[in-house]
Amino acid sequence: MTKYISKLLVALICLFIFSACSKEKSEKTAEETAISYIKDNFTKREVSIAMRDGVKLHTTIYSPKDTSQSYPILLKRTPYSCRPYGESEFPSRLGPNKFIMKEGYIFVYQDVRGRWMSEGTYDNMRAYIPNKKSDQDIDESSDTYDSIDWLVKNVANNNGNVGTYGISYPGFYSTYSAIDAHPALKAASPQACIGDFFFDDFHHNGAYLLSYFRATSVFGTPKDKPVDTAWYKTPDLKTQDQYQFFLDAGPLSNLNKYFQYESIDNPSLRKEDLVDDFFWQELIDHPNYDSVWQKKGIIQHLKNINPGVATMVVGGWFDAEDLYGPLETYKTIEKNNPDNYNTLVFGPWDHGGWSRDRVRTAVGNYYFGDSISYFFQQEIESRFFEHFLKNNGDQNSGLPEAYVYDTGKRKWSTYDSWPPENISRQKWFLNTNQHLSKFKEKEDFISFVSDIKRPVPYSEDIKTVFTPRKYMTDDQRFAARRPDVLVFETDILENDLTLAGDIHAKLQVATTGTDADWIVKIIDVHPSEMDEAPDELQDHLKMSNYHLMVRSEVMRGKFRNSFEYPEPFTPNKKTEVNIKLQDVYHTIKKGHKLQVQVQSTWFPLIDLNPQTFVPNIFKAKESDFKTQTHRVFTSSYIEFTVKNK
Template sequence: MKKLLLLTILSLFLISSCNSTIEKAQKKDTFVADNYTKKEVDIAMRDGVKLHTTIYTPKDNSKKHPILMQRTPYSSAPYGEGKMKTKIGPNVHLMKELNIVVYQDVRGRWMSEGVYDNMRAYLPNKTAKQSDEVSDTYDTIDWLVKNVENNNGNVGTWGISYPGHYATISTIDAHPALKAASPQACIGDFFFDDFHHNGAFMLSYFRAISLFGTYKDTPTDSAWYSFPKMDSQDQYQFFLDKGPLKNLNEYFQYDKLDVANTEKDKNRIDDFFWKEITEHPNYDSVWQSKGIIKHLDKVPSTVATMIVGGEFDAEDLYGPLETYKAIEKHGKENYNTLVFGPWDHGKWARSTVENYVGNYYFGDSISLKFQSDIETKFFNHFLKGNGDKNSGLPEAYVFDSGKKEWKSYDVWPPKNTVKENWFLSANQELTSDKKSTEKINFISDIKHPVPYSEDIKTVFTPRKYMTDDQRFAARRPDVLVFETEVLTENFTLAGDILAKLKVATTGSAADWIVKVIDVHPADSEENNQKLQDHLKMSNYHLMVRSEVLRGRFRNSFEHPEPFIPNKKTDVNIKLQDVFHTFKKGHKVQIQVQSTWFPLIDLNPQTYVDNIYKADEKDFKTQTHSVFTDSCIEFSVLK
């Protein structure tokens, strides 16, 4: 009887706890519906095109509220009366503080009119009826402050990734009502972000092409694009078997994407983004016109900016760093700050407590702290407060990914950094002095390229590899390894890295990849629950930073040129900023290789004018050489 009574009490307790949890979840999920009204409007731009805009207005009309706006190519759904998002705004704090929150489908996407242009070019000298994303943003803000009730006249913009690009756009020739903008993981230039890195095509992103390149000219609330299907779970073998890039053209014809089309020309490319990529292999006027970094001299001092980026963001690392630096360079009077944390793409907007990137653990509540103490404070100060430059926030709030701690600086990179050259010496040594000039050879076998990950999988966009253990690569004969002795004191890098390689090849073309790696001590026992089963932190080779340069672009991204076979040649590769302490007992390692597959496409290793049109016969195995007067220029914090 006692047992039955105990079981009954326990059951009632569990049911009560479960109901309480459900009630809390339901309460959380209905916060927006309980506290906001939603209105969908189509706002006419100066050229007559109407952009679909969703406005969430607080039911509390006892005071005026600022407007927080995100413009996006990824849909402002859910569409329709009574259908509401369960989370709005940059974070839960700003949502619960009852700001007016606006989402807009950009021109040509989803429910907006017009035709979409990927990274639509900015027109500095527009006529009265000409439009671009700058004018679309201006016209939208103008309508909002004049037509949305109970707004206080102050507008802030934010967005992550592509929406981050539109947040950057909002700052150029900005509307007077725009007081604060936070471009986050913002695309700066598609020749250096996302789909290309220094001219090398990011093959691992090929399935995302149709998301941006499938034509549409009428509003729709349903997806009009379809993703190519891979008949394999092994992406390395899939792309290796496909061969030259031109063999992927079939995946970008409408009939192959389950889109109705009566034509059956197998050589036709219907996807306009894929066509743009394949027809413009160099940094020509098409790509140059779309890049936004060079226009950031037009950000007025009336707009405060907070640029946010992830130190291990595989998609958009170039964009936020170059955006911050460009505004800093041109806007001496601007309030411009940088937040640079231990995140992959957009992870700072998530609510998870434990902060992992792939196998690597950086700490707890890192994203939550950013949302509450940095992001919310920034928007409140400039949209609700007096908006002066005394925001209480640092100029640069950056995370030391080696020590796993935040630091604040008055300028980025910090003032007390010096440039140091470390040489790629013989016997796999990385030394602070040049010991000799020798040649180290390796064979770059076109049939057995170096994988970027040892995982057997297919991914839509790769992220985990940014902190992957690089032991699998270090043990290949076509990867050159150089490392220091065990460090006797901490060694902190703060800023960009420049690999100054001296190389040669038996061919006329080659890619060059440089990786900076933190080799952990053999006696390390700091394993974590997300570490893959086959790994240990003992001797873990943490990739701190990596980058590729398509060798043809070593002197100019606009005007490529072949290598002269067997001639010693300078190849300089800029690796984006890091803030990382190699701790005492660790080692600094550099890896140099020529393939990174299928993260980037295969270089034929014989020069052709357009790699996207190369034939099978153009691909040849070559012998590459790295000379020991090559060095890595570090920005070292003293």
């Protein structure tokens, strides 16, 4: 019997190894097959395109080998490299999705100024220059214009129409392309696009995002010549417990050592030549929303979009990096350019999830369905570029103004505007009995202690990550059970409640200190007895009573009246703090409960507020950090945008 069991175990182990090897082999074969397809159907060419100031940008062109017809150009400008380099090297995919790759386009990739194989000096979110007076006045708009001008004049078999696209930072460059656009640019699709570094990515309403700490060197390490391999080095925290690491590190100034070039393996630099990472230094020098950040933001410059450029802004409702950017990009273009073709697509995705070649759609623990991204790629994205780059390109594209996914009902909706027209505003008050009510009770308050040594974690996960994407749908029960998190909840809903638009938290607060962060989270509390299970990815979690975070945001209290000119709180004085939470499209279904959580720490997603006023958080001292007691008054309320029946 023992011998039989031993043989069975050996057989099972061999079967496991064979299956793993087979899977690896099949994945490798799939990638090789994709590369072979591109080699067989496209000609690759690498060129250096001279900008108006003489700086040359490395550009890679993939043209269809079938030259019997002309093709539109799809251009992606990126700071993340247009590898693989070398005209004999090919990628496994071209274009924004695998369907477009086979539909007849010329695909162009470009390293932006100062990155990778391109010449020039890189500037993190280079400021737009509205009135250029000479060829030395360059920005990303002029670089895109010069690139498109060269492409339509020098790439064979192009039909004279160009489209731009990109996700995240490349999305920012796609937005930029529509300003002072080249006449050949007909379509731009900014996706998860950066809008302003003071409100997304590195900051949220003035609070510095520690989750981006390790990304700083990626954008702040200069290079002195074109390179085809990474020249920067991200900090090694030497631990998987980022909560403990940042708690032990103390003030942000203690992190300066990670951004000196002596921490980067570059023997050509002498010690006396070492300088700090230029972007980290920029963060230190500009802690407030001053003219530097105001110029770098792209949202305020979306006033003169060429009417000939159709825009399709794409985002994910659970994007941990860039939620502000795409929503504000769409809304600002719509407001300032009402006659332009401008459409919005938002689905149940994290950062860039719509572009992945994956059937299953889930964010963290929460499953939304199958083939949602494929639907977007085939029925929305491909149709957009097809219409504006190959067909007549008129306003009648057949696509709605807004294609949005209800993350509660788990289904798509289409509207002629966003937010939809049939909406109203509802106020829900924060009552002392932890009840969320439409009725305001007699003025009172709830207090809690915000212990600077025991900040509220943003997630239960113990790991070091570049950006914590899954936290956007994390179960919030762990936070609800802490004494320094206030919880306000409705009774079980008797009817569906569809949130469709932005959310505003109108808080009345007080603190024993002179500063504080205020975090508001909107939560869909699932029934204890579930008749359906969206998904369960972690063994210790069950969808029974799952506290799904629908939206959340922070306001650094000192910026409550002005992001440019911070001001302290007066201790123990009732003070108004307003927080705009970004849009949602989510139905809290009948049988669920709507919950609001309010807290003052969210660690280490954001840095610790000292809870005493300091002019520059990057120069705060250990002695500035104090435990304080905060109050939230019952005159506080959350204003929801609600879709009417």
